Amino acid sequence: xxxxxxxxxxxxxxxxxxxxxxxxxxxxxxxxxxxxxxxxxxxxxxxxxxxxxxxxxxxxxxxxxxxxxxxxxxxxxxxxxxxxxxxxxxxxxxxxxxxxxxxxxxxxxxxxxxx
Amino acid sequence: xxxxxxxxxxxxxxxxxxxxxxxxxxxxxxxxxxxxxxxxxxxxxxxxxxxxxxxxxxxxxxxxxxxxxxxxxxxxxxxxxxxxxxxxxxxxxxxxxxxxxxxxxxxxxxxx
Numbered sequence: 001x002x003x004x005x006x007x008x009x010x011x012x013x014x015x016x017x018x019x020x021x022x023x024x025x026x027x028x029x030x031x032x033x034x035x036x037x038x039x040x041x042x043x044x045x046x047x048x049x050x051x052x053x054x055x056x057x058x059x060x061x062x063x064x065x066x067x068x069x070x071x072x073x074x075x076x077x078x079x080x081x082x083x084x085x086x087x088x089x090x091x092x093x094x095x096x097x098x099x100x101x102x103x104x105x106x107x108x109x110x111x112x113x114x115x
Numbered sequence: 116x117x118x119x120x121x122x123x124x125x126x127x128x129x130x131x132x133x134x135x136x137x138x139x140x141x142x143x144x145x146x147x148x149x150x151x152x153x154x155x156x157x158x159x160x161x162x163x164x165x166x167x168x169x170x171x172x173x174x175x176x177x178x179x180x181x182x183x184x185x186x187x188x189x190x191x192x193x194x195x196x197x198x199x200x201x202x203x204x205x206x207x208x209x210x211x212x213x214x215x216x217x218x219x220x221x222x223x224x225x226x227x
Contacts, residue, residue, distance in 0.1 A: 004158070031213050042117060043159075043204070043217040056214060090158055097211045101147045101166060104215060106158035 003027065006091050006107035014115050015081060021110045023074040023091030031096045032074040033104065034066060037088040049074065050096050078112075086114045118142045119207050121218035129226050134192040136221050138205035141186065145207040145216075150179060150190045153202045153220070162203075163190070195225045 004025045013019050025032065034046040048056035049068040063085075065077040074091055088111050092104040120139045128134045136150075146167040151159035165172040165179045165188070172179050178191045192199055202220040 006158075033213075040219065042119065042219045043206075045214055048213060050213070092158075094213060097208075097213050101164070101208075103149050103151075103161040103164055104213075105161065106151075108156070108158045 004091055004093055004105050004107035006089075006110050008110060009108065010111045010113075012113045012115060013078070013081065015083075017081075018077070018079040020078065021076040021089055021091075021112075023076075023107055025072055025074075025091075025093035025105070025107075027093055027105060029093035029095055029105070030071050031094050032068060032071070033092040033094075034064075034074065034076050035090040035092065035106075037090060037109070043090065047076075081112075081114045083114050086112055088112070116141075117216075117218075118145075119205060119216045119218045121203075121205060121221050123221050124219070125222040125224070127224045127226060128195045130197055131194045134190075134195045134199065134223055134225065136190040136192075136203050136205075136223065138188045138190075138218055139186060140188075140207050140216075142207070142209065142216075143183075143186065144209045146210065147208045148179070148181060148188050149206045149215070150177075151204045151206065152199075153204065159204055192223075195223075197225045197227050199223060200225050 035043045047066045052068045067075040088109045090109045091107045094104040149164040150162040153159045181188045204220045206215045206217045
């Protein structure tokens, strides 16, 4: 496998459920990201991990809990979500910016629907 | 407040003609800019980038222009093809940070 793989592609859950989104990258990158994309809004950065250490948490509610066990895997644990959390959740990876700037590479996303 | 703006939600162009997608930004510290293309049910795919030390970068049919004084960048696609029909996002970042700021996207339709 190559690139950035996200599972599941679609998820429907109730507000009291607990579920997890998974992301895996096969690009040898050392930074991983979670984004939220809602309709008519720009991609919103949620979390950043550099060398599996969290470096950014953009005021994300605690009902979203990220986990990065290594530089290739990233999880987003979900619990007690609200209907407004329904969105496309995108994972991305990149090299940590240094002297050479490089783009982020995205997975195909998980379409999340909260009932 | 959005730091990267794409003011045209949609654009239609005839096949073979030029497509011009625009993007404006407010943060003068941004020094790296990218364009992504997104098909339905897929994630954004990196298309082309430009650093602030340049004002133009070309890759095949795709050219990105950067006007730093106007805080404006544009993506030119020549000639446009039906397979170019997608949503195009511009993004920007600053310094050595790995936070990218995205626009809301422009949906391009290339009419055969």
